[in-house]
Amino acid sequence: MNLASVDSVYHSNSQPAVIPVPSDPSEPSVQLSIRNVTKVFTGKRDFFSKLSRKTTRDFTAIEEISLDIEPNTFVSIIGPSGCGKSTLLNMIAGLSEISSGEILLNNRPIQGPGPDRGMVFQNYALMPWMNVEENIRFAVETVYPKLSPKLMARSIKENIQLVGLVGAEKKHPHELSGGMRQRVGIARALAINPQILLMDEPFGALDALTRGFLQSEVERIWEQQRKTVIMITHSIEEALLLSDRIVMMTRGPAARVNEILEVPFPRPRDRETIDQHPAYHQLKAEMERHLFRETRAVEESRIR
Amino acid sequence: MTISNPALVEAKKQDSESFWRSENAKAIGLFVISLALFLAFWELGANMKWFAKGMPTASKTLQELWWWSTHPFFDNGPNDLGIGWNLLISLRRVAIGYTLASIIAVPLGILIGISPVAYKAFNPYVQLLKPVSPLAWLPLGLYIFRDSELTGIFIILISSIWPTLTNTAFGVANVNPEYLDVSKTLGASRLRTVFKIIIPAALPNIVSGLRISMGISWLVIVAAEMLLGTGLGYFIWNEWNNLYIPNILVAIFIIGLVGLILDSLFAALEKFVAFGRKA
Ligand SMILES: Nc1ncnc2c1ncn2[C@@H]1O[C@H](COP(=O)(O)OP(=O)(O)OP(=O)(O)O)[C@@H](O)[C@H]1O
Numbered sequence: 001m002n003l004a005s006v007d008s009v010y011h012s013n014s015q016p017a018v019i020p021v022p023s024d025p026s027e028p029s030v031q032l033s034i035r036n037v038t039k040v041f042t043g044k045r046d047f048f049s050k051l052s053r054k055t056t057r058d059f060t061a062i063e064e065i066s067l068d069i070e071p072n073t074f075v076s077i078i079g080p081s082g083c084g085k086s087t088l089l090n091m092i093a094g095l096s097e098i099s100s101g102e103i104l105l106n107n108r109p110i111q112g113p114g115p116d117r118g119m120v121f122q123n124y125a126l127m128p129w130m131n132v133e134e135n136i137r138f139a140v141e142t143v144y145p146k147l148s149p150k151l152m153a154r155s156i157k158e159n160i161q162l163v164g165l166v167g168a169e170k171k172h173p174h175e176l177s178g179g180m181r182q183r184v185g186i187a188r189a190l191a192i193n194p195q196i197l198l199m200d201e202p203f204g205a206l207d208a209l210t211r212g213f214l215q216s217e218v219e220r221i222w223e224q225q226r227k228t229v230i231m232i233t234h235s236i237e238e239a240l241l242l243s244d245r246i247v248m249m250t251r252g253p254a255a256r257v258n259e260i261l262e263v264p265f266p267r268p269r270d271r272e273t274i275d276q277h278p279a280y281h282q283l284k285a286e287m288e289r290h291l292f293r294e295t296r297a298v299e300e301s302r303i304r
Numbered sequence: 305m306t307i308s309n310p311a312l313v314e315a316k317k318q319d320s321e322s323f324w325r326s327e328n329a330k331a332i333g334l335f336v337i338s339l340a341l342f343l344a345f346w347e348l349g350a351n352m353k354w355f356a357k358g359m360p361t362a363s364k365t366l367q368e369l370w371w372w373s374t375h376p377f378f379d380n381g382p383n384d385l386g387i388g389w390n391l392l393i394s395l396r397r398v399a400i401g402y403t404l405a406s407i408i409a410v411p412l413g414i415l416i417g418i419s420p421v422a423y424k425a426f427n428p429y430v431q432l433l434k435p436v437s438p439l440a441w442l443p444l445g446l447y448i449f450r451d452s453e454l455t456g457i458f459i460i461l462i463s464s465i466w467p468t469l470t471n472t473a474f475g476v477a478n479v480n481p482e483y484l485d486v487s488k489t490l491g492a493s494r495l496r497t498v499f500k501i502i503i504p505a506a507l508p509n510i511v512s513g514l515r516i517s518m519g520i521s522w523l524v525i526v527a528a529e530m531l532l533g534t535g536l537g538y539f540i541w542n543e544w545n546n547l548y549i550p551n552i553l554v555a556i557f558i559i560g561l562v563g564l565i566l567d568s569l570f571a572a573l574e575k576f577v578a579f580g581r582k583a
């Protein structure tokens with residue numbers, strides 16, 4: 001594959017692949033800054049809810065989370081089920097309102113969703129009536145309405161190549177396997193050239209083999225583009241294979257960041273050999289301990 | 305409509321072409337045998353006077369069916385009109401009333417479905433008017449229009465508007481929220497979201513609404529025409545006045561056949577817009 005061309009259409013900061021990118025001094029050292037962010041889901045207490053006895057209380061999903069993310073890092077968020085990972089990611093995406101605190105992207109507070117953040121959905125969220133190419137075209141056309149047809153076609157083609165879907169351009173999502181659908185989801189998110197890629201359990205709906213294969217693919221793609229990624233996952237191995245940093249969240253309600261792990265493994269990484277790194281098992285054990293403790297607390301609080 | 309058993313469908317996929325063929329062959333065989341038995345029973349029963357007085361034999365009815373279908377277009381005045389003309393008259397009324405209804409129902413349904421407030425606010429009207437029998441509108445139509453032709457069209461319109469309207473509004477209101485999230489994260493305009501996401505996403509619902517509406521139109525026109533003076537409904541009414549049962553049975557068969565064809569067209573359209581979704 002022609003690596004240079006992948007980045008060339010409208011990627012202004014076209015960078016050589018594989019070689020680690022020295023951070024540009026003019027760029028802010030923090031790309032995304034989450035500052036004291038709290039999310040409260042307000043309960044229903046209006047007249048109609050009272051009438052039907054369906055009032056609910058306010059629910060603080062996450063409380064006072066602060067997190068800085070540098071450019072070109074791959075960050076994973078891991079935490080017990082229901083702790084508020086999706087809520088946090090949706091706030092970064094601008095799909096969910098921030099109750100208090102702020103999220104800054106390049107020092108500007110985010111207000112609502114925007115194409116500077118690309119989103120990959122757990123259930124792919126492909127339009128069933130559009131084929132692979134049309135799904136990607138919809139995204140590119142929406143974000144770059146003035147792009148010439150030639151450049152448009154080129155960028156679609158390059159992103160299809162990037163995720164390895166050449167030959168499936170005219171297929172509709174229902175004709176594709178889950179793994180292939182998520183490739184389309186990734187291609188669509190990358191095609192708009194976002195500054196940050198947000199992924200909410202991107203491989204959660206896939207079987208173990210496909211999952212492993214797609215993880216390697218994401219690792220390969222990430223080596224090429226080195227885009228800032230925030231990925232939610234439930235898999236410790238997945239986080240260790242892909243991330244530069246792993247954010248571990250505590251259980252909800254009022255979830256917080258418990259600890260941030262640095263993952264020092266050199267890149268490119270290989271799922272076969274990554275566990276030979278001396279720190280691998282120690283990191284893994286630490287994450288297991290954390291997740292086990294939090295999950296047990298969640299389950300116990302349910303029983304009581 | 306085809307009857308499909310999920311287990312059989314699975315087996316069909318695994319098995320070779322020949323199984324599929326033999327299943328169809330069996331179904332056709334069963335159909336032919338049951339039809340032959342039915343006709344034989346009918347012929348025998350009518351000859352032996354098992355049924356009501358004046359019940360024609362199967363052979364007599366088939367003869368009439370043959371005659372009417374080979375002489376569809378003749379015109380000896382409104383009480384002696386070829387069945388082809390009557391069919392065209394009915395179809396024309398349905399086409400006009402149904403098209404008008406769809407032109408109103410689809411855009412209105414989209415508008416109502418897009419806004420949760422409008423959805424809740426207009427729901428009572430729809431729920432109240434939907435279950436009203438179409439024939440209840442007949443006197444009102446005659447009073448307003450003082451014209452049987454317009455009244456017929458009015459009845460079709462008023463009775464076929466509801467399924468399309470409710471299905472469209474439902475489809476639009478229940479678009480998979482993830483599609484809308486995609487649209488939002490891309491920063492798509494409201495208009496683009498409506499035309500590129502919401503309407504295509506709701507299309508299976510819209511088409512199944514249109515299909516139900518078409519079925520209702522075809523049901524209603526026959527009933528309404530009994531009181532209106534021309535068309536297939538009037539044909540039946542006229543033959544009832546003549547007390548000639550074979551022609552009534554012929555008309556019933558033709559009405560059923562046309563209804564079947566119309567429904568199949570919409571079934572095909574439903575399949576065409578489904579893209580793997582269940583319609
Ligand atoms: N719209 C909402 N209204 C009220 N509560 C909500 C809403 N959305 C989420 N929650 C609650 O907020 C908490 C966090 O939800 P969230 O989906 O962010 O968790 P998660 O960490 O992504 O879980 P999972 O690992 O299962 O995906 C949950 O307890 C959930 O019940």
Ligand SMILES: [Mg+2]
Nearest residue numbers: 085086087200
């Ligand atoms: Mg989640």
